[in-house]
Amino acid sequence: GENVEQHPSTLSVQEGDSAVIKCTYSDSASNYFPWYKQELGKGPQLIIDIRSNVGEKKDQRIAVTLNKTAKHFSLHITETQPEDSAVYFCAATSKGGSYIPTFGRGTSLIVHP
Amino acid sequence: NAGVTQTPKFQVLKTGQSMTLQCAQDMNHNSMYWYRQDPGMGLRLIYYSASEGTTDKGEVPNGYNVSRLNKREFSLRLESAAPSQTSVYFCASSPTSGLRSGGNEQFFGPGTRLTVL
Numbered sequence: 723g724e725n726v727e728q729h730p731s732t733l734s735v736q737e738g739d740s741a742v743i744k745c746t747y748s749d750s751a752s753n754y755f756p757w758y759k760q761e762l763g764k765g766p767q768l769i770i771d772i773r774s775n776v777g778e779k780k781d782q783r784i785a786v787t788l789n790k791t792a793k794h795f796s797l798h799i800t801e802t803q804p805e806d807s808a809v810y811f812c813a814a815t816s817k818g819g820s821y822i823p824t825f826g827r828g829t830s831l832i833v834h835p
Numbered sequence: 836n837a838g839v840t841q842t843p844k845f846q847v848l849k850t851g852q853s854m855t856l857q858c859a860q861d862m863n864h865n866s867m868y869w870y871r872q873d874p875g876m877g878l879r880l881i882y883y884s885a886s887e888g889t890t891d892k893g894e895v896p897n898g899y900n901v902s903r904l905n906k907r908e909f910s911l912r913l914e915s916a917a918p919s920q921t922s923v924y925f926c927a928s929s930p931t932s933g934l935r936s937g938g939n940e941q942f943f944g945p946g947t948r949l950t951v952l
């Protein structure tokens with residue numbers, strides 16, 4: 723089945739800096755890659771996603787890039803703010819997994835004011 | 836719309852006790868899921884229901900049972916709780932299981948924090 727590795731497990735940045743979280747996946751047939759943000763005490767919420775026919779997608783301060791050849795995708799957050807502090811999860815879905823997402827283990831992002 | 840709701844929010848059980856975690860969604864979604872979240876382990880799928888009337892095992896189904904009561908409701912039952920089942924449990928739903936569209940956003944509930952002593 724699909725295996726998703728996520729790095730780093732924790733990331734500490736100063737307000738205004740950029741943050742990058744990286745994920746790799748194992749199934750070359752995976753074609754949908756969502757990113758979820760989980761605030762303390764809440765359930766995860768989708769913040770951006772990308773499908774395999776696109777190399778990059780941007781939404782204001784958040785962007786995701788996908789390299790299908792290398793089987794890795796990344797989340798980029800620019801001009802970080804304290805409210806960006808949360809746990810971020812990447813995921814990958816493939817037909818072989820009935821399109822049920824396989825999640826990475828999460829990255830705890832801390833933005834210091 | 837309330838989205839995905841879960842009850843209870845917190846629960847403490849003794850080893851061997853049973854309980855049912857309730858989940859409901861009001862978005863008319865076909866697919867529903869149960870995950871557990873443990874520190875450093877991410878989200879692991881326990882069971883899912885691709886559509887009303889069907890259920891399938893996920894990555895960690897042992898010790899759990901599920902019921903898709905109707906399109907809105909999907910419950911998770913622990914028949915004989917064990918300390919290893921101490922976790923945060925999340926229910927989620929999505930418009931389809933993704934078989935036709937190749938993956939869809941999942942909508943998560945607020946979670947149930949379960950402690951088994």
